[in-house]
Amino acid sequence: MFMKFNSVRGTKDICPPEIELWQYLEKTAVELLQDYGFSEIRTPIFEESGLFNRSIGEDTDIVEKEMYTFADKKGRSLTLRPEGTAGVVRAAIENNLLAQGNLTKLYYLGPMFRYERPQAGRYRQFYQIGAESIGSSSYWRDVEIILWCVEFFSRIGLSGIKVYINSVGCPECRPGYREVLQKFLQENTTQLCADCQRRMVRNPLRVLDCKVETCRQVVSRMPAIQNYLCQSCRDNFQDIQQALQKENITFTVDKFLVRGLDYYTQVVFEIKSENLGAQDAVAAGGRYDKLVKELGGPDMPAVGFALGMERVSEVLKKQRAGALMETWVDIYFALLGKQAQQESFNFIRDLRQSGLKVEACLEDKSLKNQMRQADQGKAKLTVIIGEEEIRKGIAMVRDMQTKEQKEIKLNDLVSFLKELKLK
RNA sequence: GUGGCUGUAGCUCAGCUGGUUAGAGCGCUAGUCUGUGGCACUAGAGGUCGCGGGUUCAAAUCCCGUUAGCCACCCCA
Numbered sequence: 001m002f003m004k005f006n007s008v009r010g011t012k013d014i015c016p017p018e019i020e021l022w023q024y025l026e027k028t029a030v031e032l033l034q035d036y037g038f039s040e041i042r043t044p045i046f047e048e049s050g051l052f053n054r055s056i057g058e059d060t061d062i063v064e065k066e067m068y069t070f071a072d073k074k075g076r077s078l079t080l081r082p083e084g085t086a087g088v089v090r091a092a093i094e095n096n097l098l099a100q101g102n103l104t105k106l107y108y109l110g111p112m113f114r115y116e117r118p119q120a121g122r123y124r125q126f127y128q129i130g131a132e133s134i135g136s137s138s139y140w141r142d143v144e145i146i147l148w149c150v151e152f153f154s155r156i157g158l159s160g161i162k163v164y165i166n167s168v169g170c171p172e173c174r175p176g177y178r179e180v181l182q183k184f185l186q187e188n189t190t191q192l193c194a195d196c197q198r199r200m201v202r203n204p205l206r207v208l209d210c211k212v213e214t215c216r217q218v219v220s221r222m223p224a225i226q227n228y229l230c231q232s233c234r235d236n237f238q239d240i241q242q243a244l245q246k247e248n249i250t251f252t253v254d255k256f257l258v259r260g261l262d263y264y265t266q267v268v269f270e271i272k273s274e275n276l277g278a279q280d281a282v283a284a285g286g287r288y289d290k291l292v293k294e295l296g297g298p299d300m301p302a303v304g305f306a307l308g309m310e311r312v313s314e315v316l317k318k319q320r321a322g323a324l325m326e327t328w329v330d331i332y333f334a335l336l337g338k339q340a341q342q343e344s345f346n347f348i349r350d351l352r353q354s355g356l357k358v359e360a361c362l363e364d365k366s367l368k369n370q371m372r373q374a375d376q377g378k379a380k381l382t383v384i385i386g387e388e389e390i391r392k393g394i395a396m397v398r399d400m401q402t403k404e405q406k407e408i409k410l411n412d413l414v415s416f417l418k419e420l421k422l423k
Numbered sequence: 424g425u426g427g428c429u430g431u432a433g434c435u436c437a438g439c440u441g442g443u444u445a446g447a448g449c450g451c452u453a454g455u456c457u458g459u460g461g462c463a464c465u466a467g468a469g470g471u472c473g474c475g476g477g478u479u480c481a482a483a484u485c486c487c488g489u490u491a492g493c494c495a496c497c498c499c500a
Contacts, residue, residue, distance in 0.1 A: 009491070061498055065424080083500085116498065117424070118491095128500060260499060270500095281500060308500030336458065367458045375460035386458060400460075 010116070010124025017325035021313050024324050026109060028156055029129050029307075036148050038107040038131045043087040045111065049077040055086040055291055057262025066114040080113035083261070084130045085288070085304055086295075093297035098134060100298055103141075107131040121279035121311045130285070130306030134292060137301040139236055142267050142287060143243045145305050149271055149283045150249055157320055158312070160274040161282065163249060166225075166257035167237040168205070170265045171290065173230035178204055180223055188218045208256040224255050233266055240267050263288040269305075275315045282315065283307035328378035331417060333360035334370035336386035343410065344385055350414050374400065381420070383413070 007013060014022055030040075049069050056063050068080040081087050088106055091097075097104050109129040116122055131148070133141045146163060153161050169177060185192065185200040185207060191214050192200065196207045208219060229237065244251050251269075259268045268286030276282070285305025292300040316324070333348060335341050341362055351358045359377055361370045367384070374382040384396040395413050398405045408416050 006491080066498080112500080114499080118493095119495085120493070122499075126500065130500090278495065279499070284500060306500055311500060334459080366453085368456085368460075369452080371460040373460085379460095382460085384459070388458080396459085398459075403460090405459085 008124075010118040012123065017327060018313070018317070020325045020327060021316060022309065025156060025309065025313060025316070026129070029109070029152060030107075032148065032152055032155060033107040033129075033131055036105070036131075036144065038105040041088055041091060041106045041108055042110070043081075043084075043091045043108065045113075046078045046080050047087055047090065049079040051086050051090055051295070052079050052082060055089070055261075055263050055295060056083065060260055060262055062114065062260060066116055068113045068115055082114045083112055084108050084110075084128055084306055085132060085261075085263070085291070088130075088132050088304075089134070089292055089295055089297070089302070092132075092134060093292065093295060098292070098298055098300060101135070103133060103135040105131065105133050119279060120277045121308070121314060123310060127309035128306040129309065130304060132302055132304035134302040135300045136303075137289065139239045139243065139267075142240055142269075142303050143247065143249075145285060145303055146244065146251075146269055147247060147249060149285075149305060149307065152307075153271070153282075156312075156316060158273070158316055159319065160315075161271055162274070163244075163251040163269060163271050164254040164257050165240070165244075165251050165267060165269040166254050167229060167233055167267050168258060168264055168286075169225060169229050169233050173228060173233055174265075177223075177225050177228035180228060181205070181207075184222055185218070188221075191215070191218050205258045208258050219256065226255060236266055259284065259286060263291040263294070265289045271307075273311070273315045275318055276311060279311065281308070282311045326378070328380075329357045329359045330380050331356060331358045332370075332374035332377055332379035332382045333358070334367060334374060334382055334384045335361055336367060336384075337390070339387070339390050340385040343390060344383075347383075347414050351417060354418055356417070381417070383417075385410075 049067070052067060053063055058064075062082050067082055070078060072078055088108055092104060092106065097106075107130065110127065111125050112128050113125055115124060118124060131145065133145065146165075150163065168174065181204045182200060185196075185204055189197060189200065192207070193215050196215050200207060207215065208222070226234075226237070241251075241253070254270075257268060257270060259270075264286045266287045266289065269284065270281050271283040272280045273282050274280075283305055284307075285303070287301065287303040289301040292298065292302055331351060333344050335344055344360060345362075348358050348360050359373075359379070361373055365373075367386070371382065379400055382398045382400055384398060389395055389410075392407075393410050394407045395410055396405050397408050397413075397416070
């Protein structure tokens with residue numbers, strides 16, 4: 001009996017030609033990150049569960065119900081990383097990358113795992129590219145990161161994106177606002193949905209982005225966090241807005257923007273695409289000034305972001321997939337007969353070594369078929385070698401655009417093709 | 424985790440109220456064109472009708488379950 005297997009729920013294969021798009025995105029992102037002074041760091045895909053509980057927050061949905069947590073053979077509780085920041089911060093501390101008073105800029109890319117119900121733009125294994133600037137409290141670092149995102153999206157030619165920002169305060173002022181909020185919600189508890197009545201107690205900030213109509217009405221009358229920020233948070237929020245304006249980055253202040261990870265402080269941002277469904281955030285991030293210390297490192301402020309590869313490639317596919325998913329070869333060898341295959345294999349090997357993209361038909365197909373393969377492979381040149389050519393010691397070289405064909409001696413073929421400068 | 428929609432050839436889908444050998448377009452292979460691509464015509468290959476059960480003389484079609492995908496909620500990148 002044969003068994004057929006499928007990829008597990010919420011995971012998928014990235015096949016050609018889509019992978020061309022991914023490679024393009026990764027390459028563009030990495031180049032731009034390096035231009036901004038970030039260095040790559042690769043951390044393990046699983047960590048001690050406690051790392052995520054501690055950094056993301058015990059009361060968050062991610063930790064509560066979305067983590068792939070398992071016990072290894074020694075009974076240690078491990079978790080597949082649901083996001084990148086915690087691991088990067090842990091690694092930076094552990095490897096003494098954080099020198100007091102210095103700035104450390106790191107980027108990462110790779111798969112993350114969350115047990116959620118799959119949907120468009122939401123997978124259980126999904127890929128993120130992200131970066132962290134650790135060691136600076138300058139709001140220009142926040143701006144730098146938002147600017148990176150804006151520039152990245154413009155560089156890959158993505159339109160229809162919008163930047164949203166908000167300030168979620170700091171340990172000084174957030175507790176105060178939280179209390180005000182809780183009090184307000186308690187007074188209006190009868191108008192809240194069941195979920196929000198639960199949130200009200202545990203994480204009242206989350207009521208802010210509830211979509212239920214009655215909750216929204218309550219929310220619209222709710223005290224805004226801006227009015228409860230401490231002086232330094234308020235200044236910081238002002239400074240960033242001014243800086244963004246100065247840099248011509250258009251943004252919207254969304255006073256309901258709350259992030260689902262507890263470690264954020266002060267300014268958080270989200271970049272959304274108009275061309276996606278409900279899962280429309282393509283990149284997001286913010287400042288997390290307390291996390292490094294929280295994880296046993298020096299008391300260092302930090303700011304970072306992550307972008308979702310699936311979502312970005314999804315939008316890009318709609319907007320300009322054709323050009324980016326194209327593949328081609330420089331030279332295609334159409335071969336007829338055993339001897340032609342034997343003679344040509346060396347040529348092909350030689351040409352490939354010199355950096356040309358070469359493909360050949362080694363499968364005894366009709367010439368018509370081979371020509372079609374060459375055409376579909378978008379070959380620039382096709383080299384035809386059959387029994388007659390072998391006998392005469394030549395090859396037919398056909399220019400696929402002009403349809404011009406000329407005879408080249410087999411001895412001269414490789415050097416002739418190399419000199420054409422097809423690259 | 425909740426609700427709705429869907430699952431028929433490699434791909435996109437049609438198959439009405441259950442009735443003989445399950446269809447189309449695209450793609451693929453071949454021929455027209457004795458060894459030359461992109462067009463056209465012709466022919467051919469290719470299907471456990473998601474899976475399991477039930478109703479029935481008879482199920483791709485009706486019912487139940489299950490699984491996967493999509494959409495929304497939730498959450499987030």
